[in-house]
């Protein structure tokens with residue numbers, strides 16, 4: 001089983017917190033689509049004969065792409081790959097693109113999951129970070145997705161936006177529960193170096209919330225999620241009725257994936273590779289069949305580090321037997337030694353050789369993960 005990720009590097013407007021590779025350049029969309037389709041063809045053998053279990057259009061803003069361009073993507077992917085009959089096929093969308101007409105068109109394509117970036121239902125929050133939509137438009141977008149027949153809807157929310165209060169965050173959660181979606185991703189705001197938000201913090205315009213408030217917001221989140229029937233299957237991800245994101249879960253399980261488009265990453269169990277983060281150069285290089293990516297062959301240290309970093313964030317945890325069998329005794333003993341104290345301090349829980357972060361461990365997850373990694 002393997003996945004395909006397609007990066008759509010365009011936005012209509014830039015949110016101040018975002019450092020994903022994306023730009024406002026509508027003129028480049030047609031040449032980008034042609035190049036991405038060519039890349040799918042050139043790299044048709046990257047995944048071997050693996051059956052495709054997930055396809056994910058992420059961004060940027062995939063909802064910028066027209067129905068007919070999506071049709072071209074699906075035609076090209078299915079001419080080079082076998083797609084499983086129960087594949088999860090997701091597209092990421094911004095609320096203000098999701099009119100009922102657009103969604104009904106999209107529903108005619110193989111998509112069976114939609115991930116809507118909402119961030120907040122509070123207009124002041126949205127304005128502050130330069131989002132294009134209002135809280136009401138976000139609610140309408142989810143309702144439109146339901147009316148168009150989507151039965152697997154995910155939404156993204158960010159807690160800790162500048163000046164957000166604990167009560168405001170609670171009201172965002174309650175609004176999300178009212179929408180009764182299948183999946184919710186919750187991210188604590190990060191100030192990424194070089195973003196407008198990062199500059200605004202330096203200027204004292206957009207102060208960050210203190211750690212105590214951020215932790216309290218996260219604790220409220222896990223409590224409310226469980227009261228409303230959502231399981232936490234990863235630090236930032238919650239779902240109902242077992243509807244985890246198959247695409248993200250496949251990354252966490254270490255399955256192969258092919259990343260198409262500028263800045264997209266790929267992994268084939270032996271190496272990682274990443275495309276250049278420049279759409280114009282990407283298009284030129286693909287047209288000329290020049291190299292448009294870098295490759296890193298993975299060492300055992302890299303593979304072990306990827307495994308502990310990712311697995312400890314999930315509710316399934318890190319498996320000591322897997323570490324022993326796949327990476328060897330040196331790694332198993334390093335792992336045990338590095339988390340011994342964290343177990344004593346109640347940050348890591350062990351049960352039948354499976355290690356997971358406790359709630360207190362999640363609050364300081366970065367330091368636990370760094371300790372478990374091989375230097």
Ligand SMILES: C[S@@+](CC[C@H](N)C(=O)[O-])C[C@H]1O[C@@H](n2cnc3c(N)ncnc32)[C@H](O)[C@@H]1O
Nearest residue numbers: 017018059060061093094117156187188189190
């Ligand atoms: C690839 S982004 C794009 C989704 C879509 N373009 C949108 O904005 O609605 C995926 C998600 O990452 C989260 N995100 C991006 N930058 C973040 C930051 N600096 N801090 C916290 N969450 C962030 C947001 O929740 C966002 O919806």
Ligand code: SF4
Nearest residue numbers: 011014015018059060
């Ligand atoms: S959060 Fe989404 S819409 Fe905003 S700049 Fe990033 S990718 Fe574009």
